[in-house]
Amino acid sequence: MTTRAPAPARTVFPALGTTAVLLVTDPGALPAATAVLRAELATVDLACSRFRPDSELTRVNLGAGTSMTVSAYFAEALQVALRAARMTDGAVDPTVGSAVIALGYDRTFASVRPDDARPLPVSRPAPGWQRIVFDPHTRRLRLPPHTR
Structure with a gap:
């Protein structure tokens, strides 16, 4: 049995x-x-999260154009994002935030109402992941200005 x-x-x-x-x-x-x-x-x-005003990503985006030290956890996430960008020749690009927001994805799904009709905006080009300066040993990061 x-x-x-x-x-x-x-x-x-x-x-x-x-x-x-x-x-x-x-x-x-x-x-x-x-x-x-x-x-x-x-x-x-x-x-x-790009939807939380208290997230580290929000603070990093607000500091775009300046050099800053990020947490070990954020550094690991950034390294994964940069590796994905390299492996896909930029098809995955962690600098597309401003373009995504310009296209209307500027809030959480839960906050979008079905009757929220907006004209389709024109996207702006992303700064490009190659312009991110990051030292994984010191966790110092510098995003290009106006990057999200």
């Missing part, structure tokens, strides 16, 4: 403008795993 493994347990919740789904094979581990995931997503949000 074989013992059946318990069915996986799952939780689903909104996070970062999308839906987080967590599956665990040990149902007893779900509460602790959920707490870990929520804490990690909260850290990502505080570091990298």
Whole structure:
């Protein structure tokens, strides 16, 4: 006679403008795993959200054109973004924020009303990821002026 493994347990919740789904094979581990995931997503949000006035990304964007030291967490996220830019020959570009905002993606999905009709604006070119100056050892960062 074989013992059946318990069915996986799952939780689903909104996070970062999308839906987080967590599956665990040990149902007893779900509460602790959920707490870990929520804490990690909260850290990502505080570091990298462009919709939070208190995020590190918001502070970095406000300091574009100047040199600043970023947190270890933000530095890691930036290195991933720069690696993606290199690997895609710029198809993924962390400097497109201003262009995205100019095209109307300037608020969270939750704050957009269905009757919010606006004319389509013209996008502006991104400064380009190659213009980001970053030293991963000192975590010093300088974005081109007017970069978001």
